[in-house]
Amino acid sequence: MNHIKQLIFTAALLGLLAACGGSQPVVDETSSADRAGSADTMGAGADSGLGRDGMDDGQAAGSGLATVFYFDYDRSTLTYETRQALDRHAEILRNSARVVRLEGHADDRGTREYNLALGERRAKSIADYLVLQGVSRSQLETISYGEEKPVAYGQSEESYRLNRRVEIK
């Protein structure tokens, strides 16, 4: 338990540092992946399956477990693949006290405020599924960024698809 607290504290500290902006050292993707990968040595054990942000393949380091889930246009229904991956997340979460953050996003078509609501609906549909699988509601935090934090740019079906997502963090 203490180790988990330590890990969360470190992650929070790093997040703070990154948020401080410009002149602060920036944690790049490689080092964050290393950190997630080396979580075992810090005693976090099974928790290494839960995601780090910003992985291009949307997978947690070393585990092959998806942490980014995609949705159809204007929809919040979960695909078969998403439900399968969520089952594994649920298993890990049921055996831990860890709190995860579900971040909902939308593509940039339509209005910004409506897309905020849509992102929330997506994050909630993931949360509801995890609760159905026995995860405690108190372990799940949802937030929507709507279309404000895109990962792909340009007006193409592919970038729209990549932006309609929920990330587990």
Place this chain on the structure above:
Amino acid sequence: MTTDSTAELKPAWLHSLCMLALLSLLALGFASKSLAQITIEITEGVDDPTSIAVVPFGWSGSGVPSEDIAKIVGADLRRSGLFSPVPPSEMLGQPHQSSDVHYRDWRAINVEYVVVGTIRTGGVSKSVEVQYEVMDVLKQQRIMYEKLSGSSAQMRDMAHAISDKIYEKLTGIPGAFSTKILYVSAANRENRRYNYRLYKADADGAREQLIVESEEPLLSPSWSPDGSELAYVSFESGRPAIYRQNLATGAREKLTNFKGLNSAPAWSPDGTQLAMVLSKDGNPDIYVMDLASKNLRRLTRSSAIDTEPSWYPDGKSLVFTSDRGRAPQIYKVSLATGAIQRLTFEGSYNARASVLPDNSGLVLVHRQDGQFHIAEYNFASERMRALTKTSLDESPSVAPNGRMIIYATHQRGRGILAAVSTDGNVKYNFPRTTRDLREPAWGPWPK
């Protein structure tokens, strides 16, 4: 700034202007690049605009005036789409007072109205006195004369005030060139880090001032009806919260920080209430906060998305977007009875509506053939009319005189601001910058 024809002295407004200038200097320490440093591109105008000559004003001070008032007035009138100002190079003479105007010179180049004027500086103090006259060339008579005074820092304000008066005299509609706009700009930085800024600027994009900056999203700026405050959504704490902020002092208050969405604040016409979207009770619903008591009243209770509230001019009802009928459409809710009525039926995506100041209809985002346009929906005819032809158009906001709509669109992969007249005949684009511009909000007339 004072005008002797109307003897308006606006101390509160003056005060806020000075405070803002001071604050922006202190807080920023640098002059931000202004949208208006590049000419606004007018993409469509009316077929037969009125030909007007705004002759460069005479100048009695030393050096050169800090602002070219005639040029600003000409640009304002051109942007309205209803006027075609004659370039100074085509003028056969450049008089500064009515007694020097030779009407035949202006008839020869088919000019209908001539504006002449002079600028005088007050020596030691930095006061500036501007006087101008407007002549009707056909009738060969002076139809306007006015004197304004203010500080040299207020020359742009004086120019816009002159534009407002001339526009009203010649069209019968009050001008809105003296108004301000709010908008959000965003830049994507490396490693999925972002930078968001909320700006205030003149309606022509000049004198841009930074209001808030954050690494987390800023959204939905909304003016208080007297123009002294704004409300907006900031994610700076890691979660969305609604803030209100005084533009003159910078003083800020967090109004809501509930679990879930805190979104789309909209000030009531009387300034006492703020409509907003909260999902604290399950899913996004419309609430109204009484700003004095902070009491919340829930207006909608659907299991669908209800968002984007906007007030009717009488403050008795609101319009909002809801997908309770599966696709997003515009609904009306009465504050007195809570009765909800669907307003739009045409098309499968209608969102972010606002009611026109004359209560004749809605301005909204309407999807047509997969493209998102700014549209006008007329209450009497029950007809929807797309005003723009571009795609991904969003966030329409109507000028206080109801003539123009500012909105956000995309140009070559970047978010830009643009404007279209409510009748669809006039269009112009604000310049494309290095950042994505979005969510413009057209402010009220200065008090």
